[in-house]
Amino acid sequence: MSRVAAICYAVGLPLALVELVFLPVGHFDWPPGWLFIGFLVVAYGASALILAWVNPVIYRARSRFQPGTKRWDLILLWLMLPAMIAEIPFAALDAGRMSWSMVPAFIVVLGYVLLGAGIALGTWAQAVNRFFEPGVRLQRERGQHVISTGPYAIVRHPGYVSALMVFAGLALALASWWALIPAAWASAILILRTQREDALLRAELDGYADYAQRTRFRLVPGLW
Template sequence: MTDLPSQSAAMRQSLIAFVITLIVMGVVLFVPSGTFDWSRAWWFCVAFVVATLIATALLWRVNPEIFVARSRVQPGTKPLDYLFIVLIMGGFFLILPVAALDFRFGGANAPDWVVWLGYLLFAISYAGEAWAQAVNRHFEPGVRIQKDRGQTVIDTGPYAYVRHPGYIFGSLLAVSMALMLGSWLALLPAMLVSAVVVPRTLFEEKTLRAELPGYTEYTQRVRSRWVPGVW
């Protein structure tokens, strides 16, 4: 178990990263768009701030260890997984400037109902990610067997229904971001995220089956990777 001072330090690091993320978000939204007069971008930022602060407060209460686990890509992460991480993070990052350029050149004008759908998916995906992290102290950014942290199979919360809830809600989050900004074009990098997450799911499954005791038995109890009855 990670000690509390380390958790506190990780929380401070998380908040600093949050501030930096906001600054970068402002730059990649408003510089490529060429204007601050973009209401959907401002509301997107507000939603991001509110959702992140709520999720952070809740996770600090129920699973503060997660801030240490997710503070960086931990040593021992499988080498191939670094490629997946770069592609996924790159896809998420590109959503914002692509939407901004779309807006600048007369696009990003999806109807309001599409934007509201985006906000609904955003709320669902943020809540789902927080739920998964709340019950899973091993929810790290990289794929590895966490022998140093006594990793065991997690089968509570959303893991009682699907084996990889983080990937489901992460894919939904990417799509929601493009829709919130009203940009059909920004769905392209969002689709990149989903396209990469599928083989990463299979890669992680192969690793867990081979190296984590009890995981194969877990797959027999919980049959679905993402969507019950589908896959």
């Protein structure tokens, strides 16, 4: 990533987050919104610095959808994207303006725990997996092989576990039960995506079937 692009990301993403949170609220005098934004900026900023140090190639791998991305994956992502975009402003509208939800403080704390743990897990997965791209495809030109270290020794798709934790954490940290609806939709699409990706890797990636036998759980250790 060029210096200019890095600066644009560093400035543009927090500004976009401010818009997503405060436009539905209608004013900037909402402390939970600033706490939420500050937490995400610090957490994702730390994640970006760690990845720039331990696995900088991940930025090129994740910069765009690469040729060969499966068509079914692009369809699933387009089905999931509206819910992902809507979750934060919907939660802010609920908690900061309409007060539809009554969420206890300990649930809000749980939301931040899920957010922090999800971001940390996603960072760990990207740190050990140089093939961590935004789209599903076989990366033969990059010599893709099975990654079985780090969180991949526990579950086969830790990046998706991270996303599921973040989806739930976003709604709860902003104190909105109703925002769990788009979170649940995005999570359901993501779970379907893991099933399709797992089948593809079993069929076409050398060694993945053996890895799947050793690492039996796709998303939840000890359960599934």
